[in-house]
Amino acid sequence: MDERKPIECWLSDMDGVLVHEGHPVPGADEFIRRLRESGKRFLVLTNNSIYTPRDLAVRLRAAGLEIPPESIWTSALATARFLDGQRPGGSAYVVGEAGLTTALHEIGYVLTDIAPDYVVLGETRTYSFTQITRAIRLIEGGARFIATNPDPVGPSNEGSLPACGAVAAMITKATGVEPYFVGKPNPMMMRSALRAIDGHSESTAMIGDRMDTDIVSGMEAGLHTILVLSGVVSRDQVDRYPFRPSMVVDSVADLIELID
Ligand SMILES: O=C(CO)COP(=O)(O)O
Numbered sequence: 001m002d003e004r005k006p007i008e009c010w011l012s013d014m015d016g017v018l019v020h021e022g023h024p025v026p027g028a029d030e031f032i033r034r035l036r037e038s039g040k041r042f043l044v045l046t047n048n049s050i051y052t053p054r055d056l057a058v059r060l061r062a063a064g065l066e067i068p069p070e071s072i073w074t075s076a077l078a079t080a081r082f083l084d085g086q087r088p089g090g091s092a093y094v095v096g097e098a099g100l101t102t103a104l105h106e107i108g109y110v111l112t113d114i115a116p117d118y119v120v121l122g123e124t125r126t127y128s129f130t131q132i133t134r135a136i137r138l139i140e141g142g143a144r145f146i147a148t149n150p151d152p153v154g155p156s157n158e159g160s161l162p163a164c165g166a167v168a169a170m171i172t173k174a175t176g177v178e179p180y181f182v183g184k185p186n187p188m189m190m191r192s193a194l195r196a197i198d199g200h201s202e203s204t205a206m207i208g209d210r211m212d213t214d215i216v217s218g219m220e221a222g223l224h225t226i227l228v229l230s231g232v233v234s235r236d237q238v239d240r241y242p243f244r245p246s247m248v249v250d251s252v253a254d255l256i257e258l259i260d
């Protein structure tokens with residue numbers, strides 16, 4: 001860790017850092033327990049837009065991680081906040097799960113396939129050809145294309161899972177229209193996270209498993225950045241990137257003694 005101020009606030013990615021599709025990363029439970037005992041402010045900052053924070057908190061508790069819903073910020077919430085600012089009371093055709101549809105309903109959006117202002121693509125594990133076809137036709141008809149996150153794959157114990165970025169690429173190939181991604185590494189996601197924990201860049205750490213979302217967005221926000229090798233990036237891949245994290249560790253278990 002470089003010699004800047006000690007870490008007062010922690011931002012942690014979820015998939016690949018704390019869990020793999022609901023299975024806990026070894027040591028993640030102890031890390032979260034010590035973080036909560038320390039009283040330091042922290043936030044789980046996930047590009048996973050499948051679940052609401054409340055549902056995610058229950059899933060994380062089942063994996064042995066006690067994280068309250070108010071300590072979880074998802075790309076679905078960031079997308080809803082963005083659209084609420086851009087076009088209050090708008091309408092969207094959504095390809096995604098409850099995490100995204102709930103967030104959009106909560107800002108008063110109408111979810112429809114009749115001349116929506118936006119097509120919003122999120123994470124799901126049940127992509128439907130019919131829904132993707134409808135999305136393509138609505139974008140061809142003029143609907144604006146928004147996607148919650150650019151991740152091409154997500155980690156799981158069985159291997160890679162196609163993610164929002166991969167499906168967005170298919171829709172882009174079919175329509176020639178690129179989506180606007182709201183999740184990491186969009187600076188809006190990091191800014192809203194720092195605001196939520198009243199964090200300052202020189203004393204906040206961002207822990208992640210992806211160089212192209214977690215680490216780059218933390219680095220560009222001036223944070224300490226810690227890459228864990230328990231997710232999608234392996235040690236020999238790190239040097240291929242034109243930027244480096246502040247630290248590289250095997251997993252979040254190696255960070256426990258840094259908390260206090
Ligand atoms: O869900 C994701 C891609 O499928 C990524 O989630 P994280 O941002 O928590 O790693």
Ligand SMILES: [Mg+2]
Pocket residue numbers: 013014015016017208209210231
């Ligand atoms: Mg991750």
